[in-house]
Amino acid sequence: MNKEPEQGVYKSTYAIRKERDPNYPEKYRKWNRDYYKRHPEIRQRINLRYRMKYREKIVEQKREERRKLKEEIFNLLGNKCVRCGFNDTRILQIDHVNGGGTKEFRKFNNRWACDYLKHVLEEVKKGTGKYQLLCPNCNWIKRIENKEDRFHVKRA
Numbered sequence: 001m002n003k004e005p006e007q008g009v010y011k012s013t014y015a016i017r018k019e020r021d022p023n024y025p026e027k028y029r030k031w032n033r034d035y036y037k038r039h040p041e042i043r044q045r046i047n048l049r050y051r052m053k054y055r056e057k058i059v060e061q062k063r064e065e066r067r068k069l070k071e072e073i074f075n076l077l078g079n080k081c082v083r084c085g086f087n088d089t090r091i092l093q094i095d096h097v098n099g100g101g102t103k104e105f106r107k108f109n110n111r112w113a114c115d116y117l118k119h120v121l122e123e124v125k126k127g128t129g130k131y132q133l134l135c136p137n138c139n140w141i142k143r144i145e146n147k148e149d150r151f152h153v154k155r156a
């Protein structure tokens with residue numbers, strides 16, 4: 001057999017088997033799959049280790065993604081509360097003009113709300129007028145006015 005000099009002396013078992021049997025990579029992958037099917041707890045442990053290792057990186061990426069989405073939405077919606085003009089974007093909230101925001105938010109079952117924000121951004125770009133920006137004060141006032149707050153029954 002012709003050996004390429006740059007490959008060096010050492011060859012992994014995988015490389016040797018692959019050379020002998022062209023179907024070896026496929027067989028190897030199948031064996032791996034079957035092995036983890038038989039031992040799901042090992043797969044889980046590896047996944048967990050991976051998640052722990054890259055946790056901070058993932059968190060950072062998600063945070064950045066959310067920040068960008070919010071920034072784009074806020075820019076399109078004018079960066080200020082539509083009622084009182086308050087413009088500190090750190091606490092402005094995306095509000096459903098016709099209510100039902102919490103219900104819709106729950107449909108997007110994800111911790112970082114990125115899917116939800118993507119949906120909102122699409123709607124805002126379409127110009128449906130479904131969303132607006134409110135500061136927390138005005139948001140509460142709106143909820144009380146529309147009887148959307150959950151304490152309303154007690155208060156009435």
Ligand SMILES: [Zn+2]
Pocket residue numbers: 081082083084085086134135136137138139
């Ligand atoms: Zn306001």
